[in-house]
Amino acid sequence: MTIQPDIEQSIEAKIKAAFNPLSFRLVNESGKHKGHAGDDGTGQTHFRLEIVSAAFAGKTRVESQRMVYGLLDEEFKRGLHALALKLSAP
Amino acid sequence: MNNVMFDRIKKEISDNDVVLYMKGNAVFPQCGFSAAVVQILTILQVPFKDVDVLQDSEIRQGIKDFASWPTIPQLYIKGEFIGGCDIVREMYETGELQAFLREKNVPFQDAA
Secondary structure, rough: OOOOOOHHHHHHHHHHHHHHEEEEEEEEEEHHOOOOOOOOOOOOOOOEEOOOOOOHHHOHHHHHHHHHHHHOOOHHOOOOOOEEEEOOOO | OHHHHHHHHHHHHHHEEEEEOOOEEEEEEEOOHOOOOOOOOHHOOOEEEEEHHOHHHHHHHHHHHOOOOOOOEEEEEOOOOOOHHHHHHHHHOHHHHHHHHHHHOOOOOOOO
16 A cells, blocks of 8 residues: 555645745644535545745636646545635735 | 536526535535535625535536536636635625626625
C-alpha cells in the first residue's frame, strides 16, 4: 500500500508551491460536518482555505476559484468534499 | 459528459432566469452551503428554480462537468454561471449580486 500524504498536507503543499501566498490559512472544518453527506470518517473532507496571492490579481472570483479547484482535482477524487475559499490579491 | 445532459442543463439555465443546483430543495436544503445560497435568494426575494442533485446522480456529476466546478451548490443567472456559496455570499455582501440582478433585469427586493 502506498502511503499518501493526508489531504490537509497535500492541499498545503500544492497551494504554497503554486501560489506563493503572502498569507495562508487552512482550517480543517471536517469535525463540524460529522455525519453529514460527504463525511467519510477520515476527518479530511471539509476545509476552509484563505489565501492572499499575487496570482489572483486581475482575475474574477470564478477564475480564481477554478485555479485552486483545478490544482486540487486529485484531492477531490480522494475524498475532499467541501472547500470554502476566500481568495484575494494583495 | 454526454450531449443529452449538456443540452438538458443548457435548456434549464436558459428557460429559467435563476437556477440553483443544490443538495435538497429550497424548502429543505440538505447541506449548509446550499442553505446559505437559498437564504440569500430568499432575502432578495428572487424567484428561482431549485434542482436537487441528490435526486439524480447524473445531474450531480453532469453539473460539475458543465461548469468545470467540483462542488455544489452552483448558481446560474440568465444562463451565466455565478459561482458557489463563497462567491454568492461575497457578491451579496458587497452588493455586486444585486447590481448583477439589476443589470440582467431579474426582479428582486433590495431590503437593505
